Amino acid sequence: MDQQTQLLPALVCMLGLAGIVVWHLQGRARPTARLVVQIAFFAAMTVVLAYSRMNPFRFDPTYLNDTQTLFVAAKTLWWVHLSWAVIGFVRLYLVLDGRPREARLIQDLVVAVVYLGVLLSILAFVFGVPIGGLLATSGIIAIILGLALQSTLSDVFSGIALTLGRPYVLGDWICLSDGTEGRVVSSNWRSTHLLTAAHNLVVLPNSVLAKVGLTNVSQPDENHQIVVSVRVAPTRMPRIIVEVMNTVLDSCNAIVRQPPPTVGVVGIDASAITVELQFRVTSPAQRGPARNEVIDLVYRHCRANGLQLAMPPESPLALDATRPDPRHFGAPAQDLIGAVPIFSNLSQEERDALALSATLRNFPAGAEIVAEGRALASLMIIKNGVVAMKSGENEIARLAPGDFFGEDGLLAGMKEKHGLHAATRLAVYELGQAAIAPLLFKRPEIAEDLAAHLAQREAIGARPELPANQRERRRLDLLHAIRSIFRSQRESAKS
Incomplete structure (x- = not known):
């Protein structure tokens, strides 16, 4: 083999290594510049390969007999740069408007297919490995790995289903049927991370998250309804009690005014009239402060209007409901x-x-x-x-x-x-x-x-x-x- 033929593979290797260096120097913040570098160096390598009459799509055993290292490295670098150029196009132009999670998922799947295809191409066209036998063997290996990595694969495919189904997005507050709740701060192929109200990070495998019941509190908005039950001694008509409880909600500063809060009588017996105060807050984080304020106002308005809170039904002590406590009538x-x-x-x-x-x-x-x-x-x-x-x-x-x-x-x-x-x-x-x-x-x-x-x-x-x-x-x-x-x-x- 003449000297020129030996120098051309070396030139391809130099172009490939120089392209890698320049590609890294561009940085991740300049994806368009990276893509231009990848295309430029890939085109230069293609021209040199064509001039040297090396076909990257055909295995030539003669190259393995002479200057094996240079030819193998040149064709391998060419395939690597081809994969990077394709991936650069995918990352830059495969975008779904308004659906970044789906776009990222599709990009990752296409990138995985590109890398797998390039790997098989290198094995077949550079090293001459029979792909047919390899695929047959890899099927058996895939079955073994699938059984060994069953839980991990379940998390991965559950992550794909959750991404496509979009039951939540980053920043949403979700509640699970087992009582776990928090804000979604990150999500990947294997797990989803929740930041709870106690400022703890909960890591949930996607397979677990896909099986449990899930309530998205942030959809359609973060308004969250709260119900507070109050038992009042039957010393006044239920209509008066409802009016007082409506005043309680009217005086609360921590609740949402639209839709308006409501008061409903849900039960009555000889010892108590039970009413429910239903109201909304702007976010789940406001549940505690709003509930505290409503309970405080219930006490103050009941005292101001002469209403007496009833004893718990299971309490051994009981007040005579027919004799209202005079201390509760008005506020001296x-x-x-x-x-x-x-x-x-x-x-x-x-x-x-x-x-x-x-x-x-x-x-x-x-x-x-x-x-x-x-x-x-x-x-x-x-x-x-x-x-x-x-x-x-x-x-x-x-x-x-x-x-x-x-x-x-x-x-x-x-x-x-x-x-x-x-x-x-x-x-x-x-x-x-x-x-x-x-x-x-x-x-x-x-x-x-x-x-x-x-x-x-x-x-x-x-x-x-x-x-x-x-x-x-x-x-x-x-x-x-x-x-x-x-x-x-x-x-x-x-x-």
Whole structure:
């Protein structure tokens, strides 16, 4: 064999190795440039092979007798570059609009077929291996491997079925029939990874996931329904109880308003009327906070409206349902003032004195309590009903029995940041500055609690939420303003 014929395979090998180096230098972020490099080097290698009259599609035993290494390496590199060029086209142009998981699956299957075809071609056209006998032998081997890798293959084919069926996509929150639930964070051929609410990563084999019942909470959206059952002593008509529970849902800030929440009477007996509160939250992660708020509001509204929660049916203790507990009828000013966090540490004498100075006021549903930008001259504690906080026409939040408002103008000389309206019939206890000023002089910690409450109230509806350091700075500014106002008033009174 002449020297030129020997140099041509070496040139093909050099082009093949240079193409590999340049291909890697392009990086994964430039798939189009990689494809151009693959095509360019593959075309150059094809031209050299054609010029040397080496047919890559035909096995020539004479090449194995002389310069075996160069010819084998040249034809092998040519087949490898052919496979990479085809795979580059597949990865770049085989795309299904709006279905990235299906596109990725089809790409992987085509790539696997390309690699298998190139491997068989190299064995047949480069090394002269009889493919027919190899395929017959490989069938037996495939059966043995299939039995040995049965569970793994089951996961792989289950992964294909899940990908094509699309019961979920990355980011969806799913619940399984065995109680496992979480957000899908990754999915591959063998398994699916869920991030649970406890921030744990659960790895589920695809074969297991394909067999169990699956509920996709994120489809068609992430609104999630919750049902809270409440048992109320039958001291009032069911219609009254339903009205109170509707007020509970009206005053809740953590639930979705559309579709509207509902209340239904599901049972009645001599000891209790059972109602179910059905409402939705924006995501599964909000179930806990929303349920906590609803239960808290059930207690507050029942106490404010004279409803008595029933004892559990299995409890050995039972209250006489025909004799309502008088402590549950209405919310006396003393009890309501004691339930307000800023007044919870007052002595009984101080609560009684504050309650004597309180004035009961009533507002019809829809009444404007104070307009946005105006100041209230008294502190108002909600006895019964719901107050809506509005910024313009947008509702920001709602206040329930036990909440208070008006501290902005009373204590810090500020105007209301939000307008306040009676969402339902409303009853409030009104406390003037003359009743609260002596408590601030005697108990400075009340001013600190009020400043923290004011800072938190100002942050309602703020987008984006203020950082913690800014909220703390605002709290200190409000505390200084409250103390300054009451210090000047005290000095004026002495003079």
